[in-house]
Amino acid sequence: MTAKIRCAVIGLGRLGYWHALNASRIQHVEVSTVCDVDLERAEKVASKLGITRFTTNPEDVFQDELIQAVIITTPTSTHFDLLKKASDTKKAIFIEKPLTLTVEEAKEITKKIELSQTFCQVGFMRRFDPAYAEAKRRIAAGDIGKPIYFRGVSRDPQAPPPDYIQNSGGIITDVSIHDFDIARFLISSEIKSIDTKGSILKYPFMSEYNDVDHALSFIRFESGAAGDIEASRNAHYGYDIRAEVVGTEGTIQIGHDLRYHNVNVLTKSGKSHDILPGFSERFYDAYSLELIAFFTDILEGNNSAVTARDGLKALEVSEAANISLKENREVSI
Numbered sequence: 001m002t003a004k005i006r007c008a009v010i011g012l013g014r015l016g017y018w019h020a021l022n023a024s025r026i027q028h029v030e031v032s033t034v035c036d037v038d039l040e041r042a043e044k045v046a047s048k049l050g051i052t053r054f055t056t057n058p059e060d061v062f063q064d065e066l067i068q069a070v071i072i073t074t075p076t077s078t079h080f081d082l083l084k085k086a087s088d089t090k091k092a093i094f095i096e097k098p099l100t101l102t103v104e105e106a107k108e109i110t111k112k113i114e115l116s117q118t119f120c121q122v123g124f125m126r127r128f129d130p131a132y133a134e135a136k137r138r139i140a141a142g143d144i145g146k147p148i149y150f151r152g153v154s155r156d157p158q159a160p161p162p163d164y165i166q167n168s169g170g171i172i173t174d175v176s177i178h179d180f181d182i183a184r185f186l187i188s189s190e191i192k193s194i195d196t197k198g199s200i201l202k203y204p205f206m207s208e209y210n211d212v213d214h215a216l217s218f219i220r221f222e223s224g225a226a227g228d229i230e231a232s233r234n235a236h237y238g239y240d241i242r243a244e245v246v247g248t249e250g251t252i253q254i255g256h257d258l259r260y261h262n263v264n265v266l267t268k269s270g271k272s273h274d275i276l277p278g279f280s281e282r283f284y285d286a287y288s289l290e291l292i293a294f295f296t297d298i299l300e301g302n303n304s305a306v307t308a309r310d311g312l313k314a315l316e317v318s319e320a321a322n323i324s325l326k327e328n329r330e331v332s333i
C-alpha cells in the first residue's frame with residue numbers, strides 16, 4: 001500500500017482525541033486537520049499530535065477537496081447535519097454511535113448514503129474487540145450449538161455531565177445501543193420486540209432530561225432466541241461491560257474478568273486485582289482496530305464492516321425501547 005488517505009477528525013472530546021491519536025498512528029493515513037468548536041481544544045490536540053491544521057469550523061473540512069475521509073466524534077445531536085455535509089462533499093465517513101438521534105433522521109441519512117454509495121462505518125467498536133470477535137468466531141464454528149439467549153451488561157462508573165446527557169438521546173440510545181448492535185451481530189438475527197423498564201436510582205438530575213440511570217430490556221429475536229440487556233450509570237466500582245451467549249450445547253462469556261492489569265495482589269486479608277476504570281482502557285484495542293479496518297476497507301475497496309444500515313437497525317431497537325419505557329409495554333420493531 002503506497003497511497004495515504006488524507007483525513008480530518010471533527011469533535012475532539014472524550015473519544016475524539018483517541019480517534020485522532022489512533023488515526024495518526026496508522027501508516028497509510030495522514031490526519032491533515034482537526035476540528036472542534038472549542039478553539040483551545042482544537043489547538044491543543046493539533047499541537048500534541050503534531051497536526052498542522054486546526055479549525056473551529058467543520059465547513060473548512062468539508063470544503064477541502066484533498067480530504068478524503070472524516071471521523072465524526074461530535075455530540076449525537078449534531079451527527080445528522082454533519083453526515084449530510086460529509087455525504088454531499090463525497091468524504092468517506094467514520095461516524096460515532098449512535099448514527100443519529102432519531103430513527104427518522106437515520107432513515108433519511110442511510111438512504112442518502114446508500115444512493116450516493118458513500119463509504120460509511122459506524123463506531124460499534126465492540127465488533128472489533130478481540131474477545132467479542134473470538135466469541136463471534138466460536139459461535140459461527142458451532143462450538144455452543146444454536147445460540148438461544150443473549151445477555152448484555154453495560155455499566156458506566158458514573159453519569160456523564162448534564163450537557164452530554166442532554167445531547168445523547170438518553171441511556172438506551174447512548175449505552176444500550178452497543179448491546180443492541182452486538183446482540184444482532186452475535187446471534188445473527190434481528191431483534192423483533194423489546195420490553196424495557198428503568199429507574200433513577202442515583203442521579204436525580206436525570207429527571208430534567210427525561211432519562212433514567214438504570215434500565216433493563218427483555219428482547220426477542222426473529223430466530224426465536226431471547227435476551228436481556230442492562231444499562232447503568234451507577235457502577236461506582238468501575239467500567240463493567242459483559243456479555244454472554246447461551247447456546248443449545250454450551251455458553252460463551254465475554255469480559256467477565258473485569259481486570260485492567262493482569263496482576264493479582266495477595267495479602268493476609270485476601271487476593272485482589274484492579275478493575276477497568278473506563279471505556280478508553282477497556283476498548284483500547286478495539287478503538288484502534290476499528291479505524292484500521294475503516295481505512296483498510298476504503299483503500300482496498302471493500303464494503304464497510306459496520307454500515308449505516310447497521311446503525312439504523314440498532315437505532316430502531318432503541319426507539320422501540322424508549323417507547324416501551326415510557327408506555328410500560330412490549331414494543332414490536
Ligand SMILES: NC(=O)c1ccc[n+]([C@@H]2O[C@H](COP(=O)([O-])OP(=O)(O)OC[C@H]3O[C@@H](n4cnc5c(N)ncnc54)[C@H](O)[C@@H]3O)[C@@H](O)[C@H]2O)c1
Nearest residue numbers: 011012013014015016036037038073074075076096097098
Ligand atoms: N463508541 C464508544 O464507546 C463511545 C464512547 C463515548 C462516546 N461515544 C460517542 O461519541 C460522540 C462524542 O462523545 P464524547 O463523549 O467524545 O463527547 P464530548 O462531549 O466529550 O466531546 C464532543 C466534542 O465535540 C465538540 N463539538 C460539539 N459540536 C461540534 C461541532 N458541530 N463541530 C465540531 N466540534 C463540535 C465539543 O466541543 C467537544 O469537544 C457521541 O456521539 C457519543 O455517543 C462513543
